[in-house]
Amino acid sequence: MNQTPMTIRGAQKLREELDYLKSVRRPEIIEAIADAREHGDLKENAEYHAAREQQGFCEGRIQEIEAKLSNAQIIDITKLVNNGKVIFGATVTLLKSDDEKEITYRIVGDDESNIKANLISVNSPIARALIGKEEEDEVVVKTPGGDVDYEIIKVEYL
Incomplete structure (x- = not known):
């Protein structure tokens, strides 16, 4: 199962x-x-x-x-040692390359996701692009509107 x-x-x-x-x-x-x-x-x-x-x-x-x-x-992400890697449950602060805007997302399960509350599903394109990456990594997210470049500023296990 x-x-x-x-x-x-x-x-x-x-x-x-x-x-x-x-x-x-x-x-x-x-x-x-x-x-x-x-x-x-x-x-x-x-x-x-x-x-x-x-x-x-x-x-x-x-x-x-x-x-x-x-x-x-x-x-329980708070019980894990933060090694700077993006994992399920992590809160990730990103810098969008094209307009220098910062955005923070928490990666959660499908049932919990709510984009208005910055809770993104682990199965979303952005979360899939982030998982396994680390602070200062550059990430390209493929979206229907084209590729979007981000830099990972901070990874927190809150």
Whole structure:
């Protein structure tokens, strides 16, 4: 079975969502189904059908999260010795060669990625170009708009 890398933060967020779904959302939906049943004929009961549909989504998400957590290889980057290499979980500060702009990214698992929060997937083109490189290395990232050159300024294990 393939393990999926995940940061401690990513695993924690999934566990929090799982706990919420099991302890809050699931009971709410069960109550909504019970309330809707009291309204009589289930064939034409929109509330009942909506609640059953929500139950399906909720149970599906619970199974999905449990599967992700069971296949997760949780990596605590703060416990690793920083040898200056870009690895999964590292926070990397880059200098874009063409406009001299600095940008900082953290390399995370697919579920955690959020470009607006500068969290990039380990499977993204930029992360794949960075993995294994070191501070002061030049990196060329192939993008749909053409090649983009970066210099790695800093690699942190936060």
